[in-house]
Amino acid sequence: MSDRSERATDTAGPPARSAHLDGATESFVAHRNLLFTVAYEMLGSAADAEDVLQETWLRWAGVDLDTVRDRRAYLVRITTRQALGRLRTLARRKESYVGPWLPEPLLTTPAVAEDVELADSVSIAMLLVLETLTPTERAVFVLRDVFDLGYDEIAEAVDKSPEAVRQIAHRARSHVAARRPRGVVSAAETRRVLEAFQRAVETGDLQRLLDLLAPDVVFLGDGGGVARAAVQPVVGADRVAHVLGRIAGTVSLQPAQVNGYPALIIRLDGEINTVMAVRIDDGLITELYAVRNPEKLSRIERETAVSR
Structure with a gap:
């Protein structure tokens, strides 16, 4: 330009x-x-x-x-x-940043979930994968694979030649493919797992929680040094179930559409305390994302429009 x-x-x-x-x-x-x-x-x-x-x-x-x-x-x-x-x-x-950094969650419309590719691209799991790319790789991947811009247009945006952009796109695509969920999980499957997860947390059913969590599940809590959260990832089904067991009966869990997928809004004394999203592989929860930093929760009570 x-x-x-x-x-x-x-x-x-x-x-x-x-x-x-x-x-x-x-x-x-x-x-x-x-x-x-x-x-x-x-x-x-x-x-x-x-x-x-x-x-x-x-x-x-x-x-x-x-x-x-x-x-x-x-x-x-x-x-x-x-x-x-x-x-x-x-x-x-x-x-x-204090502790794990997670993307700012967005309350999205049902229409976003209907566009499977858009929902996948704005999901918390995908945004975390994109965090592992270089800035230029991220820009090229988003513009090409999500928004289907031509290589010439992308080249002007990132100040590279079209041929260089093709190479960057190939490299970014391979990088993302190696780290993204093994298959695109439907909203219905995510909702089914989350409903069972919600019942298990609300009732303190430890065994049911363990049945839903992958053995090597990772729990990431983003408090940003403002809200209480583990400053290191919690790894392993037993440890994660123990963390979740602490909140049984103390909070209310509300289903919501967050970043294109079913998620849970956790309230304490009526106030939004946490937004929890999940990554699912082969029917089990492999990653749990708990955003608690209040600076990242200001938009969660109103829908944000995203589109391609």
Whole structure:
């Protein structure tokens, strides 16, 4: 993206300027949910994604729209560049984060669950896999495999040649395939396991919990140094069941759609205390994600629109 194409049309008079802003606003609003989703999948943080969208708008408002062939692609390009810059800031922030870092959970609409590929791409499990990629690999994977952008478009967004982008996409795809769940688990299967899990936790049925947990299950709790949570992953069915047994009868568990999949919202004295999501492989829970950091729970009481 050239500096010239991002400069404001300062020579235009007030009526032309007003028409320009109307056109820019219309395009931005039309693609806002898509842009948010791109930023969120790259960052794993809704708050940072919203900041990226503000920066995207400021740059977009200064673009000469007459020079833009594809407004959607252009907006995605601006958003990607802003998100890449933000990723580097987030990396430094995570270095000093207390305990495991988990993505910020989003309450999503039932329509997201119906789009299996979108739901998989925004799931907590997938976002954690994307955390293991380099910033450029993450951007290329998200833009290519999730949003199906062409290699030429992605190349402009990440300042690489199309051939380099092809190689990065292949490398990222292989990396993700080796770490993602062995198969896409349906929402119905996740719901079935979660309902049994909820009953076991609410009744303190230790044996039922053990039946649902994989022997090497990993429990990750994100308190961010603000809420109480284990600062190291808890590994093993017996240890995880023991941790979960402590909350039996003390909290209420509410089913919800989080990041495209069934999850549980845990309330203590009526207030949201934790959002718990799971990863399932071969019918067993292999990872449990408990987000407790209150700074990451501010959006969970209202639905967030994500789209492709």
